[in-house]
Amino acid sequence: SQTIHQWPATLVQPVGSPLSLECTVEGTSNPNLYWYRQAAGRGLQLLFYSVGIGQISSEVPQNLSASRPQDRQFILSSKKLLLSDSGFYLCAWSVGSWGANVLTFGAGSRLTVL
Amino acid sequence: AQSVAQPEDQVNVAEGNPLTVKCTYSVSGNPYLFWYVQYPNRGLQFLLKYITGDNLVKGSYGFEAEFNKSQTSFHLKKPSALVSDSALYFCAYPKAAGNKLTFGGGTRVLVKP
Numbered sequence: 001s002q003t004i005h006q007w008p009a010t011l012v013q014p015v016g017s018p019l020s021l022e023c024t025v026e027g028t029s030n031p032n033l034y035w036y037r038q039a040a041g042r043g044l045q046l047l048f049y050s051v052g053i054g055q056i057s058s059e060v061p062q063n064l065s066a067s068r069p070q071d072r073q074f075i076l077s078s079k080k081l082l083l084s085d086s087g088f089y090l091c092a093w094s095v096g097s098w099g100a101n102v103l104t105f106g107a108g109s110r111l112t113v114l
Numbered sequence: 115a116q117s118v119a120q121p122e123d124q125v126n127v128a129e130g131n132p133l134t135v136k137c138t139y140s141v142s143g144n145p146y147l148f149w150y151v152q153y154p155n156r157g158l159q160f161l162l163k164y165i166t167g168d169n170l171v172k173g174s175y176g177f178e179a180e181f182n183k184s185q186t187s188f189h190l191k192k193p194s195a196l197v198s199d200s201a202l203y204f205c206a207y208p209k210a211a212g213n214k215l216t217f218g219g220g221t222r223v224l225v226k227p
Contacts, residue, residue, distance in 0.1 A: 099146045102163065
């Protein structure tokens, strides 16, 4: 069966420090991968989308970047964190790009920037 | 612009009573529509989806949703709510190509014993 892992689960970082959140998927090949951010415990915003290794689409301009060094690994990074980067970050995967495919989400990583 | 909207920030219901969480859509063509649930400090879980065909869609945990094209709605329902149904519920649709789910603002459901 397929599983998705995110780590770390929680992270407290000072402003200006770097960030690396990691997401890995097991039990499937060539998944579509997604990073979402949930601010203030409510709305979800798609940040990045990837259909393959090295193929990243940025959905909104921001202080963050994403990379996909391996088929089932998706990394969210920042060189210098801002206070506004605080939030709950969710990784997700789906099979293919058909709009009716279900997204499966990881448990999330909660980032607090102080 | 295409979107889904959840007009209620919070819904309060007594345990055992029917639960309805509202969603309206503004999506061209034949929309694909989804419902997800999020329990505290957890990721989202898929409940159900509408693609085509029968307007009444049955999903996980006893939930169902009715696609209504004339009212452009896709309300989530459960005949008898449980305290464990207390969570944040999201309506969503895939934006453009690539299965990029776009979510409504979410509705917090509180089921009181």
